[in-house]
Amino acid sequence: MDGSLGSRAAVRRPSRAERAPEASVLSRLPISVIALIAAIGVFVSSVGYADGRAGPGSSSGPGVALYWLGQVLILVPIAGRLISRRQMGNGSTITLIVILTVAEYLLKVNYTPLGFGFNDEFLHWRGTTNMLQSGKLFELNYGLPIGTYYPGIEEVTSALVSATGLSVYEAGLVVAGVAHLLYICFLYLAFCVAIRSHRIAGIAVLIYYSAPALTSFNSMFVYETLALAFLGFCMVAALRSAIEKSASDRTRWFIVAVLCIFATVITHHITSYMLTLFLILVAIASRITGSRNTAARFGILAAISAASVGLWIAFIARLTISYFTPTVTGIVDGINQLTKSGASDTPQTSTSPFSNTLIGAVSILVITILIALGTWQAWKRHRRHPWIIGMMIGCLGWFVDLGIRLGTPDGQELAGRAATFVYIPVSVLAALALTRLVNSGPVRRWGAGVTALVMASIVSLLLDGLANGWPPSWERLPGPHLVASFESSVDPEEVRVSDWTLANLGPGNRFAADAGIYPVLIGYGGQNPLQQIDGLYDTPTWLGQAVSTANSLEVQFVETDTRLSQQLPAAGTYFPGDTSFATQKIPLANLTKYNNVTGVARIYSDGTITIYNLVSQGYVPQKP
Amino acid sequence: MYRRNLDIALAAIIAILGGLAAAAKLPGTATIPLGIGLFFAPGYMWSEAILSQRLSGFERTITSAGMALIFPILGGFLFFALHIPLLKSAWIGLLVVLTLLGVVAVAIQRLREAPVDRREYQRQQRTAPPPRPKRGVTALNASIFGLAAIVALGTVAFSVKNAEAQKFPPQSALSMAPIVPGAQSFVGTSASSSPNPAADTSTATQAHLEVSNYEGVAEQYRVQLLKKGKVTNTWTITLSVNQSWQITIAYTQNYKMRANLYILPNITTPYTYVDNGQ
Numbered sequence: 001m002d003g004s005l006g007s008r009a010a011v012r013r014p015s016r017a018e019r020a021p022e023a024s025v026l027s028r029l030p031i032s033v034i035a036l037i038a039a040i041g042v043f044v045s046s047v048g049y050a051d052g053r054a055g056p057g058s059s060s061g062p063g064v065a066l067y068w069l070g071q072v073l074i075l076v077p078i079a080g081r082l083i084s085r086r087q088m089g090n091g092s093t094i095t096l097i098v099i100l101t102v103a104e105y106l107l108k109v110n111y112t113p114l115g116f117g118f119n120d121e122f123l124h125w126r127g128t129t130n131m132l133q134s135g136k137l138f139e140l141n142y143g144l145p146i147g148t149y150y151p152g153i154e155e156v157t158s159a160l161v162s163a164t165g166l167s168v169y170e171a172g173l174v175v176a177g178v179a180h181l182l183y184i185c186f187l188y189l190a191f192c193v194a195i196r197s198h199r200i201a202g203i204a205v206l207i208y209y210s211a212p213a214l215t216s217f218n219s220m221f222v223y224e225t226l227a228l229a230f231l232g233f234c235m236v237a238a239l240r241s242a243i244e245k246s247a248s249d250r251t252r253w254f255i256v257a258v259l260c261i262f263a264t265v266i267t268h269h270i271t272s273y274m275l276t277l278f279l280i281l282v283a284i285a286s287r288i289t290g291s292r293n294t295a296a297r298f299g300i301l302a303a304i305s306a307a308s309v310g311l312w313i314a315f316i317a318r319l320t321i322s323y324f325t326p327t328v329t330g331i332v333d334g335i336n337q338l339t340k341s342g343a344s345d346t347p348q349t350s351t352s353p354f355s356n357t358l359i360g361a362v363s364i365l366v367i368t369i370l371i372a373l374g375t376w377q378a379w380k381r382h383r384r385h386p387w388i389i390g391m392m393i394g395c396l397g398w399f400v401d402l403g404i405r406l407g408t409p410d411g412q413e414l415a416g417r418a419a420t421f422v423y424i425p426v427s428v429l430a431a432l433a434l435t436r437l438v439n440s441g442p443v444r445r446w447g448a449g450v451t452a453l454v455m456a457s458i459v460s461l462l463l464d465g466l467a468n469g470w471p472p473s474w475e476r477l478p479g480p481h482l483v484a485s486f487e488s489s490v491d492p493e494e495v496r497v498s499d500w501t502l503a504n505l506g507p508g509n510r511f512a513a514d515a516g517i518y519p520v521l522i523g524y525g526g527q528n529p530l531q532q533i534d535g536l537y538d539t540p541t542w543l544g545q546a547v548s549t550a551n552s553l554e555v556q557f558v559e560t561d562t563r564l565s566q567q568l569p570a571a572g573t574y575f576p577g578d579t580s581f582a583t584q585k586i587p588l589a590n591l592t593k594y595n596n597v598t599g600v601a602r603i604y605s606d607g608t609i610t611i612y613n614l615v616s617q618g619y620v621p622q623k624p
Numbered sequence: 625m626y627r628r629n630l631d632i633a634l635a636a637i638i639a640i641l642g643g644l645a646a647a648a649k650l651p652g653t654a655t656i657p658l659g660i661g662l663f664f665a666p667g668y669m670w671s672e673a674i675l676s677q678r679l680s681g682f683e684r685t686i687t688s689a690g691m692a693l694i695f696p697i698l699g700g701f702l703f704f705a706l707h708i709p710l711l712k713s714a715w716i717g718l719l720v721v722l723t724l725l726g727v728v729a730v731a732i733q734r735l736r737e738a739p740v741d742r743r744e745y746q747r748q749q750r751t752a753p754p755p756r757p758k759r760g761v762t763a764l765n766a767s768i769f770g771l772a773a774i775v776a777l778g779t780v781a782f783s784v785k786n787a788e789a790q791k792f793p794p795q796s797a798l799s800m801a802p803i804v805p806g807a808q809s810f811v812g813t814s815a816s817s818s819p820n821p822a823a824d825t826s827t828a829t830q831a832h833l834e835v836s837n838y839e840g841v842a843e844q845y846r847v848q849l850l851k852k853g854k855v856t857n858t859w860t861i862t863l864s865v866n867q868s869w870q871i872t873i874a875y876t877q878n879y880k881m882r883a884n885l886y887i888l889p890n891i892t893t894p895y896t897y898v899d900n901g902q
Contacts, residue, residue, distance in 0.1 A: 032768035039775035046779045050786040094682055106776055110783035135709030137700060152697045155710070159696035162715035163646050164659030174660075178689060185686045226693065233690040252674050256687075263694040266701060478787070491792055496838070504801035504832065601877075601901030606797035606838070613802075613901065615826065 028086070031095050034077045038103040045070025046110045049478055057479020057488070064476055068463075074103045075462050080455055082202045085438060093202040094188065100206075101184045104215040105177050111471070111478055115169055115495070117487035118470075121221045122523025123147060127154045128168050130526075132161060138316075142508070142529070143522030149317030152267025153226045172221035179229040180219040186232025191428060193239045194387035197435075204431035207370075210363065210461040211423040212416040216470035227268030228420070231275050234260035238279065238301050239387065242286075242294040250297075257301055265308040269320055272312075274421045276305040278394075285390030294386050331404060331414070352412075356467045363464035364402065366457055367426060371395050374429030377436050388432075394425030416469065434458070474570040482516075483561065484569035489516025497559075497609050498525035504604075505557070512536050512550075513559040515569070517609070518576045521559075530555065531577030537564075540589035542597045550614060558600075558612045560591040629734065631672070632727050635665045639723035646716050662719050667692025669726025676733050695722055794839040798847075798885040800898040802828030802875050831875035833883055837863035844888040845869075852879050860888075877902055 029037075048066030052058060078100050081088065111117065116125055123144040130139035131154045141148050153175065160171040184205060191201035208214065218225055237257035244250045265272040279302035286295035313320050352360075375392055382388040401422045405415035434454070437443060443450045467473070475488040482488035498520045501509070507526035512533040521527040535549030536558060549555070564574060565588040572581045594600050594612040604611040642662025645655045668688040675687060699718045700710055708714055804827075837843050842864045849857040861869045875881065880902040884894035 030765060030768070032765040032772070035772040036768050036775065039772040039779070042776055043779045043782070046783050046786075049783060053786055053790045055791075091682075102776070106779060110779055112787070113780060113783040114787050131710060132712075135711040135714070137704040137710060151700070155700035156693055156696045158710060159700070159715040159719065160659070160663050162712040163642060163662045163719060165646065165649070165652055165655045166659075175693075179693060182686055182690055182693070185682075186690070189683065189686070229690060229693060233687070233694075246677075249677050252676070255674055256691075259691070259694055259698070263697045266697050478790075481792075492838075493792065493795060496797070496836075500797075500799065504799065506804075597901070599901050601800075601802075602897070602899050603801055604797065604799040605896040605898055606795045607896045608793070608795065 029077060029081065031081070031092050031099075034081060034096065035099050037077050038074045038099050041070040041073030041075075042103050042106050042110070043070070044073060045107050049110055052477025052479040055480065057482075058474055058476045060477060060479070067476060070107075071463065071466060072459070074100065075459055076455070079206055079458050079462065082199075082206050083434070083438060083451075083455060083458060088199065088202075090192075090198040093198045094185070097184060097188055097202065097205050098181065100209065101181050104209075105180055105219050108215065108219050109173060109177075112487060112490075115490075116172070116221060116523070117490050118220055118222075119486060119519035120144070120217075121172070122519040124153055124157075124221055124223065125168055125172065126523045126526060127151065128157045128161070128172070131155070131158045132168070141522075142527065143519060146269070146317070146319055146323045147223060149312075149319060150223050150266065150268055152263065153221070153223045156226060157221075176219060176221045176225050179226045182229040183218070183225075183232045186229065186236050187424070190232060190235040190239060191431075193236065193243065194385075194391075195428070195432075200431045200435050203434055204427040206458065207430045207434070207461065208423050208427040210367075210465035211419045212465050212469035213420050214423075214469070215466065217417065218420055223268045224271055224420075227264050227271035230260045230264040230267065231271050231278075234264065234275055234301075235278065238282070238298060241301075242291075242297045254297070254301070258304055261301065261305045261308055265305070265312050269317070269324075272305070272309050276302055276309060278424075279305055281394055282387060282390040285393060286386035289384050289386045289389055291386045327414075352468065353473050356473060359460060359464045360468045363461050366461060367398070367430060370430035370433045371398060371426060373433035373437065374431070377432045378429060382432075388428065391425035391428040394422075395429050397422040398426050412468075472571075481563065482570045483563050483567045484515035484574045485571040488570065489514075490520055493606065493609065494520045495524055497521075497604070497606070497611070498523070498527075500604060501525040501527055501557075501611070510554055510556045511559060512553070512555045512557070513576075514561055514564055514574055515571065515576045515578075517559060517561070527557075529576065532575070534575045534578055537575070537586055537590050540587060540593055542593055542600075546593075556613070556615050558594060558614060560594065560610050560612070562588065562591060562608050565591060629731070631668070632730055635669050635723055636727045638662060639665045639720050639727075643716050643720040646712070662716070662723070664689060664692040666695050666719055666722035666726055669723055669730055670695070673726055673729035673733055676730075676737075695719075791840075794841075796839055796843065796845070796885065796887060796895055797834075797836040798883065798896050798898055799832070799834045800873075800875075800881075800883050800900070801832050801834070802900075803830045803832060803872070804828050826877055828875050828877075830872055832870055833873050834868060834870040835861065835863065835885060836868040837865060839887075840865060846886040846888055846891060848884040848886070848894075849873065850880075850882045850884070875900065 045067045048060075048063045048068075048070060051060050051063030051066060054060075056063065058064065078096050081096055082093065116122055123141060124147065126143065127139065127141045127147055130141065131137070131151070137151055137155075138148050157168060157171050157175050160166065160175060161168060164171065166174070187208065188201055188205045191204045192198050195201055195204070211218075218228055234257050237253045237260055241250050241253035241257055244253060261272075261275065264275050279298050283295050283298035283302055286292070286298060375395065378385075378388050378392045397418075401415050401418050404418060405411045438451070438454060443454070471487060475482065475485060479488065481491050481493075494517045497517065501511075501521065502525050505527075509527050511521055511525075511527045511529040513521055513529045518529045521529045530553050533549060533553060533555070535545040536555065537546075537560075539546050550558075564586045566585065568585055569582055573579075574582050574586065591610075594610075595602060599614075601613040602610060603613045638658065638661035642658040642665070645658045646662070649655075667690070668684075671684065671688040671691050674691075679687065696715070696718070699722065703710055703714055703718070833847065833849070835845055835847060837845075842862060844860065844862045847857075847859045847861070848855050857873075859869075859871070863869055877900055881900040882897055883899070884897045886893075887895045
């Protein structure tokens with residue numbers, strides 16, 4: 001025994017229940033064959049994407065079917081092998097997890113293979129480009145002012161670009177991909193250290209894959225993706241700093257944990273808070289279970305983390321407080337409303353097909369049952385185990401998450417984002433329950449039927465994570481342009497127009513633009529697009545509301561897109577900052593009215609997108 | 625002994641070569657692999673230096689990669705505190721210096737380590753030798769893994785080609801952008817600077833008139849410039865796919881200016897137009 005995590009997990013002799021008296025077909029597949037099947041799955045889903053691009057987009061029945069078939073090819077063999085009772089080594093478990101992570105990341109890359117597509121990715125692209133050009137750390141980012149004060153991902157990408165000469169997009173893909181894979185691997189290691197079973201740890205990671213944001217937001221080129229890698233690293237380092245036999249080794253892991261804390265605090269706000277919470281949770285659980293040394297170690301790390309967060313906000317990122325105030329107020333109000341009336345009257349700002357809602361409801365039920373069974377298991381078998389008891393307490397977050405989902409504006413999105421953290425304890429408890437269930441006497445007696453049922457439940461959990469995650473069903477496949485709808489609105493035209501604005505107008509102009517081109521104008525255009533500018537598009541004449549909106553927001557340039565008069569936005573709203581669904585298309589006259597306003601110059605037009613210059617109207621601050 | 629310290633020598637060589645390649649702006653075939661090596665080298669060396677205990681290959685790999693991601697963040701913040709601009713040279717210098725410091729730290733650490741007890745080492749070698757799979761099976765598995773990697777990477781190439789071939793509606797773009805000194809160059813944005821002050825076009829005396837062809841085929845265009853409603857200039861141009869044409873014209877906001885773009889042979893209805901708002 002060499003003290004490594006892998007060996008710790010591997011050395012532990014499998015319990016009687018972990019042996020496999022019978023094995024399914026999946027459990028007999030060599031790992032290399034599973035890798036090949038997963039690669040074919042990526043190919044099949046990519047063919048689905050190609051079918052979407054060929055014209056019909058997400059309305060392509062065959063394309064969508066191919067996408068899901070590919071996902072089934074990726075998920076089923078891996079899930080089957082991980083859940084199987086057939087004994088599997090630590091290395092094989094790691095390989096399966098890596099295959100799953102890489103396969104899903106490749107699908108993310110293949111969705112928009114020529115450049116970033118999601119809003120936040122453009123914002124970090126701009127942040128990195130600014131840093132490379134100016135050499136300064138806290139460069140203003142119009143689209144993500146808060147991100148200015150959390151420059152971790154920009155720093156890492158800048159260093160990689162400088163060392164390799166890769167483009168920001170290529171380097172961003174490498175950074176996001178490596179960080180995402182590291183997060184999953186560290187999570188697995190943390191589970192291994194804590195649970196002391198690589199089998200249960202593997203199943204826990206598998207269940208964690210049902211977190212809706214995992215394969216999307218948490219693998220994009222955004223600051224949370226990188227911070228999560230540090231969170232996972234810190235979890236491992238903190239656990240090792242508590243359990244290593246040698247004092248020297250404990251100190252060394254402690255140093256690494258502190259470095260991870262600093263890196264997390266500089267990289268992403270929410271993740272640093274969650275890391276602090278995690279450390280506090282394990283410290284409390286250690287105290288409850290009588291592990292005083294562990295409690296002290298985690299307590300000190302929690303104090304360092306809390307102090308780092310506090311100092312960072314106090315001296316660097318003061319904007320953080322005002323940034324989160326509306327979100328926190330919304331959550332509190334929503335939950336108050338929910339507790340008073342039993343139902344929330346918060347507006348819904350997104351829709352999903354009934355099938356997604358149904359699979360989501362089934363998943364909630366399955367996970368809730370697994371949490372209950374896992375809690376029972378944890379209390380019955382692991383009540384002296386600080387980490388597992390900590391995770392048991394952490395599972396209360398699941399119910400808070402449900403409350404957010406039901407009771408707050410944009411609850412679905414908020415709950416989805418929070419699930420990244422909530423699912424950590426949930427997956428541990430669920431894995432304990434599932435392992436117990438699979439190994440139980442009745443299941444072993446009933447054999448293949450029940451195993452298939454368990455497999456179907458787990459795969460449905462994973463599919464729920466994909467179906468109710470990102471991208472939404474209306475842009476499941478890449479395809480033709482959709483107005484004001486995230487990736488589906490980013491075509492070469494939007495990129496060209498944004499490049500044109502930077503080259504001809506300079507950076508930092510105050511733009512009114514629809515939600516589709518908004519992030520591209522910030523990213524490639526370096527512009528300062530504004531929110532809540534619908535007043536500029538609500539009337540067919542240049543009077544009243546339009547004039548007052550332009551005046552109050554000091555708008556310099558207005559962008560119009562004739563397609564706004566032809567389509568309703570699939571994402572629900574036409575303009576950034578809108579809070580209510582658009583129910584009618586914008587009349588063309590509302591967009592073309594600027595052609596007839598004296599003093600408003602029409603400076604760019606490609607027949608679809610037009611840019612008007614309002615500067616000479618005198619609404620904006622003139623040159624000082 | 626030499627084999628045991630081969631990693632130190634390799635890391636030092638990669639760091640120096642990577643730094644030189646990036647500084648000398650060598651072609652991507654040299655810069656990219658060496659640069660990636662340079663990027664991850666500090667993480668490996670400091671993972672070895674701090675976590676000197678024996679870790680499995682998997683653990684060593686991910687702790688090295690994790691630390692490689694941490695160093696630019698903490699190093700960048702340190703440079704910020706020291707008022708060192710985070711330009712390319714600074715990043716390369718940081719990575720090279722961190723790697724070389726790591727080399728020194730690991731070398732010292734290994735020299736300090738107690739010599740391995742030979743008997744203990746032999747005992748460890750004897751006990752529980754891991755079962756080795758048959759060579760044929762290993763080769764077959766490696767081949768299948770290789771095939772899987774080829775298929776997976778092939779999907780990226782397939783998707784890139786497919787996305788490049790995606791059809792979008794044909795377009796032609798026309799613009800008339802007043803030239804405002806200072807507005808067109810990137811001046812940088814910082815939290816302390818005021819919004820772009822150079823956007824006042826009312827005093828511009830020149831403008832760029834530009835046409836771009838995104839129709840997917842070569843097109844012949846006619847551009848008409850009208851001042852006070854009268855045609856003053858006409859240009860007939862042919863542009864291949866994604867080609868642009870640009871000319872600098874006199875500009876004012878004292879009277880009406882308008883440019884019409886026609887796609888020949890249609891010279892009756894302009895495809896689009898731009899104006900100065902008068």
